[in-house]
Amino acid sequence: MSAITNHLPTAELQALDAAHHMHPFTTGNELAEKGARVIMRAKGVTLTDSEGNEILDGMAGLWCVNIGYGREELAEVAARQIRELPFYNTFFQTTHVPAIALASKLAELAPGDLNHVFFAGSGSEANDTNIRMVRTYWAMKGKPSKSIIISRKNAYHGSSMGSGSLGGMTYMHAQGGMPIPDIHHINQPHWWAEGGDSTPAEFGLARARELETAIGELGEDRVAAFIAEPIQGAGGVIIPPETYWPEIQRICDKYEILLIADEVICGFGRTGNWFGSQTLGIRPDIMTIAKGLSSGYAPIGGSIVSDEVAGVIGSGEFNHGYTYSGHPVASAVALENLRILEEENVIDHVRDVAGPYMKEKWQALADHPLVGEARIVGLMGSIALTPHKESRAKFASDEGTVGLICRERCFANNLVMRHVGDRMVMSPPLVIQPTEIDTMIDRAGRALDECYAEVKSQGLF
Numbered sequence: 001m002s003a004i005t006n007h008l009p010t011a012e013l014q015a016l017d018a019a020h021h022m023h024p025f026t027t028g029n030e031l032a033e034k035g036a037r038v039i040m041r042a043k044g045v046t047l048t049d050s051e052g053n054e055i056l057d058g059m060a061g062l063w064c065v066n067i068g069y070g071r072e073e074l075a076e077v078a079a080r081q082i083r084e085l086p087f088y089n090t091f092f093q094t095t096h097v098p099a100i101a102l103a104s105k106l107a108e109l110a111p112g113d114l115n116h117v118f119f120a121g122s123g124s125e126a127n128d129t130n131i132r133m134v135r136t137y138w139a140m141k142g143k144p145s146k147s148i149i150i151s152r153k154n155a156y157h158g159s160s161m162g163s164g165s166l167g168g169m170t171y172m173h174a175q176g177g178m179p180i181p182d183i184h185h186i187n188q189p190h191w192w193a194e195g196g197d198s199t200p201a202e203f204g205l206a207r208a209r210e211l212e213t214a215i216g217e218l219g220e221d222r223v224a225a226f227i228a229e230p231i232q233g234a235g236g237v238i239i240p241p242e243t244y245w246p247e248i249q250r251i252c253d254k255y256e257i258l259l260i261a262d263e264v265i266c267g268f269g270r271t272g273n274w275f276g277s278q279t280l281g282i283r284p285d286i287m288t289i290a291k292g293l294s295s296g297y298a299p300i301g302g303s304i305v306s307d308e309v310a311g312v313i314g315s316g317e318f319n320h321g322y323t324y325s326g327h328p329v330a331s332a333v334a335l336e337n338l339r340i341l342e343e344e345n346v347i348d349h350v351r352d353v354a355g356p357y358m359k360e361k362w363q364a365l366a367d368h369p370l371v372g373e374a375r376i377v378g379l380m381g382s383i384a385l386t387p388h389k390e391s392r393a394k395f396a397s398d399e400g401t402v403g404l405i406c407r408e409r410c411f412a413n414n415l416v417m418r419h420v421g422d423r424m425v426m427s428p429p430l431v432i433q434p435t436e437i438d439t440m441i442d443r444a445g446r447a448l449d450e451c452y453a454e455v456k457s458q459g460l461f
């Protein structure tokens with residue numbers, strides 16, 4: 001076989017991809033027919049594909065490239081660390097400087113007494129850690145019956161057996177034997193889709209109180225923890241009504257249920273603070289982290305844990321860990337990423353510059369005939385596509401049909417945005433500048449116009 005390099009023609013790369021590469025969350029045979037888009041390189045907020053198209057990445061990869069693409073410093077640090085110590089484990093009473101330094105830095109950045117880090121290779125692995133950690137915590141405290149974890153429908157917590165079970169995606173549960181036992185899902189605070197005639201405030205309270213009802217029904221002596229994303233990401237960037245989180249916090253406190261905030265998307269500046277928990281006023285016992293921790297430059301995740309939880313877990317052996325827990329290269333890269341976020345004031349940029357600028361432009365998209373609501377916190381936003389704004393109606397077509405048209409029109413206009421059903425979501429690199437925001441919104445507007453024309457021509461509007 002000849003060498004497979006950047007110089008091969010697109011069609012050849014696509015054919016090899018189709019023949020040998022299985023893609024996540026994809027209908028493989030359909031993609032094989034069509035051919036995957038081949039991304040060659042990237043700089044700042046811009047991707048270049050094999051045809052030379054320059055595409056504005058409105059998703060920061062998969063919500064992760066917070067510092068933008070092409071930062072040489074991370075390449076340097078990775079190369080240096082590979083030369084010095086490419087791997088050593090943190091099992092069997094050993095440690096190394098990158099893991100020590102990264103854990104210490106995370107303890108400094110994390111709110112409250114979240115001072116201890118258990119490393120993983122991804123968000124999914126970290127949430128699997130959390131399942132075992134909270135159950136073990138209660139067992140070590142002499143309450144082994146407290147094993148149920150309450151989560152939410154339409155939550156996303158990962159794709160492994162444990163984390164996929166925590167998640168509330170029914171289409172995932174339909175494959176491969178999920179959920180695992182003792183996971184319970186309550187309804188999500190998605191006012192636009194499910195709020196009916198109630199006000200957002202009433203609805204937020206009602207949905208939060210489902211947690212109290214569930215604890216009552218399952219039994220206080222059975223419930224270990226509640227897990228949620230501060231703002232649901234993959235579920236459609238669903239920003240809960242303001243009444244929601246204070247009530248959830250009250251209930252967790254009252255029943256002494258551990259609160260796990262899944263910060264995999266919201267963490268590291270996405271919402272204009274270091275963590276979404278700070279923006280939403282949440283006091284978690286455990287935070288799940290990944291993605292923006294290394295800006296996606298290296299695969300790494302983890303759980304940041306309170307003094308109390310770490311103290312109890314430390315009282316016995318925790319029979320859990322991954323070969324790559326605290327991987328030295330990934331840790332060094334993550335640490336350098338945090339240095340850049342901090343020294344270049346990227347979080348201030350989100351809060352004071354890019355966030356407010358984007359908010360104004362993003363919310364103006366709600367004037368488009370196809371857009372029902374446009375919501376945003378920091379630099380994560382969503383728009384609801386609807387045939388009728390006032391009634392928040394759904395399209396007559398299968399859910400996701402119009403969203404897919406819109407996503408394709410975005411691509412055609414050199415913009416990456418994702419659709420979740422008939423909702424469009426965005427999450428660009430946090431370093432995006434106002435002129436780039438102008439370009440992004442301009443392309444999104446054109447995509448919406450083209451989508452609108454197509455939806456009308458199909459009689460869906």
Ligand code: PMP
Nearest residue numbers: 122123124156157158262264290
């Ligand atoms: N939690 C949340 C909130 C996520 O958004 C994701 C990934 N989209 C995960 C967990 C899983 O992370 P990973 O894909 O790194 O396993």
